[in-house]
Amino acid sequence: MTLQTIKFYQTGTFTVGNRLLDESQRTVQANMRRTNSLNSGHRACQGCGEALGARxxxxxxxxxxxxxVIAANATGCLEVFSTPYPETSWQIPWxxxxxxxxxxxxxxxxxxxKVKQKKGIRVIAQGGDGGTTDIGFACLSGMFERxxxxxxxxxDNEAYxxxxVQRSSATPxxxxxATTPAAGPHPGNPFGTGKNLPLIAMAHHIPYVATASVANLxxxxxKVEKAMGIHGARYIHIHVPCPLGWGSHPSDTVKIARLAVESGLFPLFEAEHGEITSSSAIRRKAPVEAYLKLQRRFAHLFGERPDLETIAQIQEIADRNIARFSLEGR
Amino acid sequence: MLQQLEGSKAIALGIALCRPEVVCAYPITPQTHIVEAIAEMVKKGELEQCEFINVESEFAALSVAIGASAAGARSYTATASQGLLYMAEAVYNAAGLGLPIVMTIGNRAIGAPINIWNDHSDSMAMRDAGWIQLYAETNQEALDLHIQAFRLAEALSCPTMVCVDGFILTHAYEQVEIPESRQVDAFLPPFDPVQVLDCADPISIGAMVGPEAFMEVKYLQHHKQQSALELIPQIAAEFSEAFGRNSGGLLKSYRTDDAQTIVVALGSVNGTIKDAVDEMREAGHSIGSISITSFRPFPLQAVRTALEKAKRFVVLEKSLSVGLGGPLSDGVRKAMSGTGLKGYTVIAGLGGRAITKRSLMALFMQAEKDELELLNFLDLDHDVVNRQLAREKETRRSGPVAENVLRSIGTVASRIA
Amino acid sequence: MFQIRIHGRGGQGVVTGAELLSIAAFLEGRHSQAFPSFGSERMGAPVVAFCRIADHEIRLREPVMSPDAILVQDPTLLHQVDLFRGLSASGIVLVNSGKNLNELGLAEFSENHPVYCLPATEIALEHIGRPLPNSALLGGFAAFSGQIGIDSLEKAIGEKFKGKTGQDNRAAARAAFDHVKEIMHAATA
Structure with a gap:
């Protein structure tokens, strides 16, 4: 695997990393000679959070x-946009x-x-929220418990x-x-449904579980580096906005991801062997409206007569997260 | 060494001799004894350099085998019945990717109604998935076919199913010659994959293929199986030379020279058929039989050659294509198209219904007189069927069919067959 | 070809019994085939297993329809299950029971078929300490039928059961064998 010189397209965002930091503390992405595992030329949409997160x-x-590294990939956007044969964007066996x-x-x-005693080679599996929380859940749970x-x-871009754009069990x-339309007396995805996979992963008492966001490189x-230093089953759940599915502007992907974190809707934490070991405090707390308003999938909550009751319910979810994962600024 | 042992144990010993590197399994009757025996050998250290993985479903079992095979390991799993259907998506995937996994099917019926007994509905449901399908007649052949299957699968990079009649073979004790490991090592070279996930030479496997190439990729799968038609007899001949017995091949003919009536079947029922043939021959009947080993690829030419001098053929099959007839007959009829030979399909032994020599002989005598229908059901209890049909006519809410049929038959604890 | 059907209840070792007979015959250089009736029965339910012994390859895969011998592990099955169905004209029957044929209601039946009662459970209790009549019944069968030798049966038992279990089961088989031989001797004397 040879290193290649890449150009920085993302100047002006935080994605390149802070070059004021000492070199040893800089991100992989800040390095001009990073591996670029998911090469340019793939077919992801503009502003795709998943492409960003995967790379x-x-x-x-x-x-x-x-x-x-060898990767196994579930069917989904990442698989389709990365390998339009005969071209592939993957610089690893995939x-x-x-x-x-x-x-x-x-x-x-x-x-x-293991049987071939190739000890240094590590295996990653990856998929979207549908391939993870729904259809791939049994296989995932089996991998965890073993x-x-x-x-x-x-x-996680929160739908198929x-x-x-159909509902998954990760849809908020x-x-x-498309399957929970903004129609009828209770528009959108019903409250009280869905599952929290990081918590379910923790219930398997696997060595490492973490959540992460493309807004916090x-x-x-x-977290990836930490996970790679551990053997056994590990799980990282990365929040990746989808401009197409969420109805957001492609240039807002990182901003929206950050608002999800800052509002408390997507808590960042780590857990080892079933116990939470750290969580990232919110730096500037944002109201959920700030997050919701940037996305057309929540447009039915606003408009002429805002659905204050539903917005309040979503705020409650954020507040519960803040309390539960100790996200209050310290 | 010649041993008296259970079919499943013989198969497990055969698999172990093939030095599998990854074995994964999910329990389903009647496959369990095979993987239990392999698990024990791995745990005791008798089967070295082998990872045995207990998975949470058949879908996962074959998926693990897919990953392991793509990473260059000789991979094996076993299943049956509902389990094969549960892994169906991965069955097609393994073939499409060209991963030479070997899988034992302990042939068993498919519900509903739930039934744990033998027939061929399970492997037949996967006949077009792109796997080679070999059917064993005896436990000796079951063991031998597994050794040949790894050789064949890896030579062609095509997954192979070895179909073994559930219970009838898997749970039967009979004598089996267990080969020496040096014999198998000489016959079966280490797995040399045509594609492998390798960090030194990264490739992408399993990408999307559009209309511009899908036909060609599928055709190549067919082409692979067509070349198996040549390779299967070749491997069987080499096997015979190395091990001193005949196993495998495309098909085996029994007393077919000058036979006017020839019976065609898959798997263990061929033993009972041969006994029936012998008895009828003694009584002066002109009858023989063909045991088809390779169902996929289907040996059209070999079947035609074997049957063309006869006057009629009777295809005895343990699987029903509901609404049509039998899948084996489709192949045999295609092989004989244009010859004008009379052909009869007989559906027999569904869900473990015993196929007795007595019933077979009566059937074959009817066939000789051309008194059979195109499609026949051996030992079907017409009274029971008619009672249910009448019940359905009588009342709208006639209830679940299976329960009605069982009730009208009464207690079965006392029945032998 | 000699065909045997063993009737018993799930947990009594019916299947193992058929397997042991097949191993014993194999050890004598003969062909044999053993298989269960393939039920999903739980403990206590009526179960059947089959064994064929021949001097040539056994190709037949049907259940044993016309047995030359029937072994009944549990006498409570006698009037519940159609045990003797298909029994060949010269077919023999061995019943595990301390009772006599009259008490078992088999007096009439025994006029046309050789039927023996063998207190296999009692023999098992004595030698194995548990009510597992299997080995004793097989020992009795060896004596009664002459189809397998007691030595090869003991060897087969030793292959299946290791250590003390094997030892005890072999003793039970041998005791039953001697018991039946004695009765047969007395009957002919």
Whole structure:
């Protein structure tokens, strides 16, 4: 795997990393000679949070493993946009089997590496929220409980974007999707549904669970690096805005991701062996409206007569997170 | 060494001799004894350099095998019935990706109604998935076919199913010659993959293929199976030379020379058919039989050659294509198209219904007189069927069919067959 | 070809019994085939297993329809299950029971078929300490039928059961074998 010189397209955002920092503290992405695991030329939409998240995560994993990474990928946007054959954007050995089995395929790869005594090579499985929280859930849970030596990364854009924005079990309450339209007396995704996969992962008592956001590059890379330093089943859940599905401006991807964190709707934390070991305090607390208003999937809550009751319900969710994960500024 | 042992144990010993590197399994009757025996060998250290993984479903089992095979490990799993259907998506995927996984099917019926007994509905449901399908007649052949299957699968980079009649073979004790490991090592070279996930030479496997190339990729799968038609007899011949017994091949003919009536079947029922053939031959009947080993690829030419001098064929099959007939008949009829040979389909042994020599002989004698229908059901209890049909006519809410049928049959604890 | 059907209840070792017979026959250089009736029955339910012994390859895969011998592990099955269905004209029956044929209601039946009662459970209790009549019944069968030798049966038991279990089961088989031989001797004397 040769290093390649890349250009910085993202100047003006935080994604490149802070070059005022000491070199050793700079992000992988800030390095002009990073591996660029997910190469340019892929077919992701403008402003795709998943493309960003995947490159951040896999680049960091490559640095942490001296480029010895193999990935199994679930069906989904990431798979489709990265490998329009005969072109592939992946600079690592990469495999896609079907939608629901990425975790199991990764288990198989890890088993093969173990039996062939290729100790330095690390295995990552990745998928979107549908491939992780819904159709791939059984395989993922099996991989967790066996404590297979796999790092699973979920890029959560909160719906089935590849098929045209249908609801998943990671779709937030109140959000409009193609199958939870903004219609009727209770528009959008019903409250009281969905599942929290990081917490479910923790319930398996696996060595490492973390949440991360494309808005916080340092934190994301640090968590990937930490995960790569551990053997056994590991899980990182990365929040990745989707301009297409969320109805947001492509240039707002990082901003929206940051608002999700700052509002408390997407708490950043780490857990080891089932216990939370750290959480990232909110620096400037934002009201949920600031997050919701930038996305057309929540447009039905605003307009001429804002649905204050629903907005308050969403604020309650954020406030509960803040209390539960100790996100209050310290 | 010649041993008297359970079919499943013989298969497990055969698998172990093939030095699998990753074995994964989810329990389903009647496959369990095979993977239990392998698990024990791995745990005891008798089977070295092998990872045994207990997974949470058949879908995961084959998915683990897919990952392991793509990473260059010789991979094996086993399943049956509902389990094969539960992994169906991965079954097609493994074939499409060209991963030479070997999988045992302990053939069993598919519900509803739930039924744990033998027939061929499960593997037949996957007949077009792109896997090679070999059917074993005896436990000796079941063991031998697994050794040949790894050789075949890896030579072609095509996954292979070895279909073994559930219970009838998997749970039967009979004598099996267990080969020496040096014999198997000489016959089966280490796995040399045509594609592998390798950090030194990164490739992407499993990308999307559009209309511009999908036909070609699928055609190549077909082409691969067509070349298996040549390779299967070749491997069987080499096997015979190395191990001193005949196993495998495309098909085996039994007393078909000059036979006017030839029975065609898959798997263990061929044993009972041969006994019936012998008895009828002694009584002066002109009858023989063909046991088809390779169902995918289907040996059209070999079947035609084997049948063309006969006057009629009777295809006995343990699987029903509901609404049509039998999948084996489709192949045999295609092989014989244009010959004008009379052909009969007989559906038999569904859900473990015993196929007795007595019933077979009565059937074959009817066939000789051309008294059979195109599609027949061996030992079907017409009274029971008619009672249910009448019930349905009588009342709208006639209730669940299976329960009605069982109730009208009464207690079955006392029945032998 | 000699065909055997064993009737018992789930947990009594019916399947193992058929397997042991097949191993014993194999050890004598003969062909044999053993298989269960393939039920999903739980403990206590009526179960059946089959065994065929021959001097040639056994190709037949049907259940044993016309047995030459029937072994009944549990006498409570006698009038519940159609145990003797298909029994060949010269077929023999061995019942695990301390009772006599009259008490079992088999007096009439025994006029046409050789039927023996063997207190296999009692023999098992004596030698194994548990009510597992399997090995004793097989020992009795060896004596009664002459189809397998007691030595090869003991060897087969030793292959299946290791250590003390194997030892005890072999003793039970041997005791039952001697018991039946004695009765047969007395009957012919």
């Amino acid at each position: 951040y995560a896999i680049d960091a994993a490559m640095r942490a493993s001296n480029n010895q 495999m896609h089997s079907v939608f629901g089995n990425a975790a199991s395929v990764a288990t198989g790869i890890a088993a093969a590496l 404590n297979d030596d796999v790092l699973y990364i979920c890029y 974007m590849n098929t045209g 309450a109140g959000a409009r999707t 340092h934190d994301l890379e640090a």
